[in-house]
Amino acid sequence: xxxxxxxxxxxxxxxxxxxxxxxxxxxxxxxxxxxxxxxxxxxxxxxxxxxxxxxxxxxxxxxxxxxxxxxxxxxxxxxxxxxxxxxxxxxxxxxxxxxxxxxxxxxxxxxxxxxxxxxxxxxxxxxxxxxxxxxxxxxxxxxxxxxxxxxxxxxxxxxxxxxxxxxxxxxxxxxxxxxxxxxxxxxxxxxxxxxxxxxxxxxxxxxxxxxxxxxxxxxxxxxxxxxxxxxxxxxxxxxxxxxxxxxxxxxxxxxxxxxxxxxxxxxxxxxxxxxxxxxxxxxxxxxxxxxxxxxxxxxxxxxxxxxxxxxxxxxxxxxxxxxxxxxxxxxxxxxxxxxxxxxxxxxxxxxxxxxxxxxxxxxxxxxxxxxxxxxxxxxxxxxxxxxxxxxxxxxxxxxxxxxxxxxxxxxxxxxxxxxxxxxxxxxxxxxxxxxxxxxxxxxxxxxxxxxxxxxxxxxxxxxxxxxxxxxxxxxxxxxxxxxxxxxxxxxxxxxx
Numbered sequence: 001x002x003x004x005x006x007x008x009x010x011x012x013x014x015x016x017x018x019x020x021x022x023x024x025x026x027x028x029x030x031x032x033x034x035x036x037x038x039x040x041x042x043x044x045x046x047x048x049x050x051x052x053x054x055x056x057x058x059x060x061x062x063x064x065x066x067x068x069x070x071x072x073x074x075x076x077x078x079x080x081x082x083x084x085x086x087x088x089x090x091x092x093x094x095x096x097x098x099x100x101x102x103x104x105x106x107x108x109x110x111x112x113x114x115x116x117x118x119x120x121x122x123x124x125x126x127x128x129x130x131x132x133x134x135x136x137x138x139x140x141x142x143x144x145x146x147x148x149x150x151x152x153x154x155x156x157x158x159x160x161x162x163x164x165x166x167x168x169x170x171x172x173x174x175x176x177x178x179x180x181x182x183x184x185x186x187x188x189x190x191x192x193x194x195x196x197x198x199x200x201x202x203x204x205x206x207x208x209x210x211x212x213x214x215x216x217x218x219x220x221x222x223x224x225x226x227x228x229x230x231x232x233x234x235x236x237x238x239x240x241x242x243x244x245x246x247x248x249x250x251x252x253x254x255x256x257x258x259x260x261x262x263x264x265x266x267x268x269x270x271x272x273x274x275x276x277x278x279x280x281x282x283x284x285x286x287x288x289x290x291x292x293x294x295x296x297x298x299x300x301x302x303x304x305x306x307x308x309x310x311x312x313x314x315x316x317x318x319x320x321x322x323x324x325x326x327x328x329x330x331x332x333x334x335x336x337x338x339x340x341x342x343x344x345x346x347x348x349x350x351x352x353x354x355x356x357x358x359x360x361x362x363x364x365x366x367x368x369x370x371x372x373x374x375x376x377x378x379x380x381x382x383x384x385x386x387x388x389x390x391x392x393x394x395x396x397x398x399x400x401x402x403x404x405x406x407x408x409x410x411x412x413x414x415x416x417x418x419x420x421x422x423x424x425x426x427x428x429x430x431x432x433x434x435x436x437x438x439x440x441x442x443x444x445x446x447x448x449x450x451x452x453x454x455x456x457x458x459x460x461x462x463x464x465x466x467x468x469x470x471x472x473x474x475x476x477x478x479x480x481x482x483x484x485x486x487x488x489x490x491x492x493x494x495x496x
Contacts, residue, residue: 035159035162048113052113053110058110062114071216071417072221074413078133078409085200086199086402087197090130094123100123101120152390157320157323164320212257219250223251279345280407282483283388286352287416288418289352295420297370336386347384352384355372355380356474357474361467363467426469430464431465
């Protein structure tokens with residue numbers, strides 16, 4: 001027997017849904033699998049390089065394809081969930097994600113893996129939008145901040161613990177197991193969703209904006225493609241300039257289209273709310289720095305320091321453990337409540353920036369500098385992420401919860417994909433500048449080295465590129481904290 005259907009236009013039940021905490025656990029499990037796949041692939045980079053012959057650009061596309069597909073579809077699928085039913089879309093997302101994971105786990109070429117990651121991105125987009133939207137529907141307004149905090153904590157936990165899970169799986173199985181592990185989780189979550197989660201939808205919901213989704217997907221894909229191609233083909237090459245021009249034109253057309261149609265998936269009026277603008281700005285830059293830096297950190301631990309996949313994953317575990325401790329104990333929520341959203345977001349992102357700078361400047365001296373950086377990043381993420389998610393959702397009308405979740409997920413996914421691309425491009429540029437004859441990847445460059453001294457010089461050049469990239473990520477996160485805090489503070493003053 002499935003749970004009854006509820007409409008957003010009906011009065012809110014004072015006690016909320018009677019099984020709301022159990023439902024939150026179910027949808028959080030579904031969310032965890034999606035977010036894990038954003039970072040679990042990072043630790044498999046050396047294995048993919050060896051077994052599939054993947055170059056650096058191939059690796060970046062394996063990671064970015066998943067993020068870009070989600071970024072392009074989150075808004076449209078969030079709108080569709082509002083109109084057709086969030087439970088239906090949640091079940092469809094789990095099914096698609098499971099099928100994509102099966103194909104990815106059995107892939108025997110980089111092209112197949114990239115295509116499978118695109119399919120997983122479609123399922124992931126459905127899950128990202130519906131999980132947060134369902135949480136907004138089953139909890140009372142008084143409980144929503146706590147529920148969003150738990151949702152955001154699971155989001156950050158999956159994001160940070162991906163390298164640990166990936167390292168464990170690679171230490172015992174082949175690289176395809178990091179995808180096949182999703183299958184039993186997705187199956188169990190699907191059964192629980194069908195039994196427990198109530199259906200909710202807005203009967204007067206707006207129709208999906210398919211053309212807007214097409215424009216956003218093309219624009220963001222072109223932008224990241226230009227960034228990835230820059231180090232290899234030159235920033236002034238025709239390939240890079242043409243794709244960058246396409247990105248600018250298409251994204252401009254997307255903004256114009258959204259401001260003119262009656263049913264936009266991204267209502268431009270939302271940007272008049274400084275709470276919304278500040279939270280979106282912070283979310284983009286926090287995921288830019290965190291996503292790109294974790295992508296670099298796993299390579300530093302394996303390629304430069306020589307750790308195995310499991311050891312590299314274990315050494316990044318303090319980041320996830322810090323987030324779990326501060327969020328599930330309620331300490332981060334208490335600090336955020338006392339400080340207020342602007343100060344909490346500013347403090348959290350300052351701590352994250354300090355952590356990235358610590359890793360960049362102290363990691364070469366041993367693990368202590370990396371540990372300090374991981375603890376600072378974890379503390380900052382535990383404070384800033386829930387505050388930003390709540391700021392975004394509270395600026396969106398309740399009947400558009402799917403759209404709000406789509407916006408929250410879009411900026412996060414786009415920020416992470418852009419962070420991997422930009423910081424990866426900075427790394428490649430610095431590496432190529434120091435080692436002009438280097439091949440397309442570090443392992444290939446090391447394989448072509450003719451002496452121990454040359455191998456050491458190549459490794460030092462790669463480490464220098466990693467340091468520069470981490471510092472760029474630290475500056476981006478710090479800038480995001482300043483911008484978000486200022487906009488949110490001004491919004492509070494205007495509201496007062």
